[in-house]
Amino acid sequence: MDKKIYLAPLQGFTDNVYRNAFHQIFKGVDKYFTPFIVFENDGSIRSGKMREVLPENNDMQNVVPQILVKDGDETNRMLDLLQELGHTTVNINLGCPFGPVVNRGRGSALLDNPDSIKDILKVATERKELAVSVKTRTGVADTNNFNSVIDIFNGHNLEEVIIHPRIATQQYNGEADFDYFTSIADKINAPLFYNGDISTKEMYANVIQKIPNIEGVMIGRGILMNPFLAEEIKGIQRTQEEKRQMVINLHNIILERYSLTMSGDAHIMAKMTAFWSYFSFMFPEQHKVFKAIKKCKRADKYMNMIHPMLLSYV
Numbered sequence: 001m002d003k004k005i006y007l008a009p010l011q012g013f014t015d016n017v018y019r020n021a022f023h024q025i026f027k028g029v030d031k032y033f034t035p036f037i038v039f040e041n042d043g044s045i046r047s048g049k050m051r052e053v054l055p056e057n058n059d060m061q062n063v064v065p066q067i068l069v070k071d072g073d074e075t076n077r078m079l080d081l082l083q084e085l086g087h088t089t090v091n092i093n094l095g096c097p098f099g100p101v102v103n104r105g106r107g108s109a110l111l112d113n114p115d116s117i118k119d120i121l122k123v124a125t126e127r128k129e130l131a132v133s134v135k136t137r138t139g140v141a142d143t144n145n146f147n148s149v150i151d152i153f154n155g156h157n158l159e160e161v162i163i164h165p166r167i168a169t170q171q172y173n174g175e176a177d178f179d180y181f182t183s184i185a186d187k188i189n190a191p192l193f194y195n196g197d198i199s200t201k202e203m204y205a206n207v208i209q210k211i212p213n214i215e216g217v218m219i220g221r222g223i224l225m226n227p228f229l230a231e232e233i234k235g236i237q238r239t240q241e242e243k244r245q246m247v248i249n250l251h252n253i254i255l256e257r258y259s260l261t262m263s264g265d266a267h268i269m270a271k272m273t274a275f276w277s278y279f280s281f282m283f284p285e286q287h288k289v290f291k292a293i294k295k296c297k298r299a300d301k302y303m304n305m306i307h308p309m310l311l312s313y314v
Helices: 016-025 047-053 072-084 099-103 107-112 114-125 146-154 178-187 201-210 221-225 229-233 240-261 265-282 286-295 299-311
Strands: 004-007 031-033 066-068 089-094 131-136 160-163 192-195 216-219
Touching: 004 229, 016 240, 066 072, 072 089, 072 114, 089 107, 089 114, 099 107, 107 114, 114 131, 114 146, 146 178, 178 192, 178 201, 201 216, 201 229, 216 221, 221 229, 221 265, 240 265, 240 299, 265 286, 265 299, 286 299
Parallel strands: 004 031, 004 216, 066 089, 089 131, 131 160, 160 192, 192 216
Antiparallel strands: none
């Protein structure tokens, strides 16, 4: 049976513009996760984050909102909002390693606060009409507490557990600890997904060969660097001309949608520069390509520079 492939939520990258464009052009991804939404100090949610979970901004049915909460009360309020919007699934973030998030007791900070995890999961899983999954790291400064976290997971009816085997203090540096993941995989009752450092079909095959019983994988940066990766893993064949046109279409749709929703070249070019920080890996001389794009501040000059490059994609 084919394993499932999920697109990871990456703040600033896999927003609704990218997700919709990707879904329109590429196959192979079974589920899409939004970047997290979170309450501000005044109890509001920023409009940019709310846009990610509004049904009218998601062209696909298989989209899962991810939430960043610190306790049961926040969880209740967040789930009320999402269910009013018609969502029937939710993913709880136990992995964000960024300082401002951790300092407010959310994300990976919860891995050192098991009572809060119990409270959050109790509140979420009591809503029988809602499918609840978690995406987690394996600790804050070490993995010493993670077995107790697994016990909490096993005590609740979770749809899926997605594990990124890094500790929070690593941020995104170093390698994901695949050996540690293999050592705990059999301890988790819920369907299990692996997330971390899959950027080629061969890396995916290595994960599945060593842990054949997992449900699937979540891939973030690997798909941003190579949007064909999920198709390659699933054996979908494309001609070179098809690939060229798909690359051009992905870029053009994303540029068009940012141009419609953002004002001024500076904002548009900032978003396109972020897009190219990964997309440039599709092209020879990746560093040279990205350096040129970073220097470009005007949309008209950008198009003159980028158009022949896209046409020459091989």
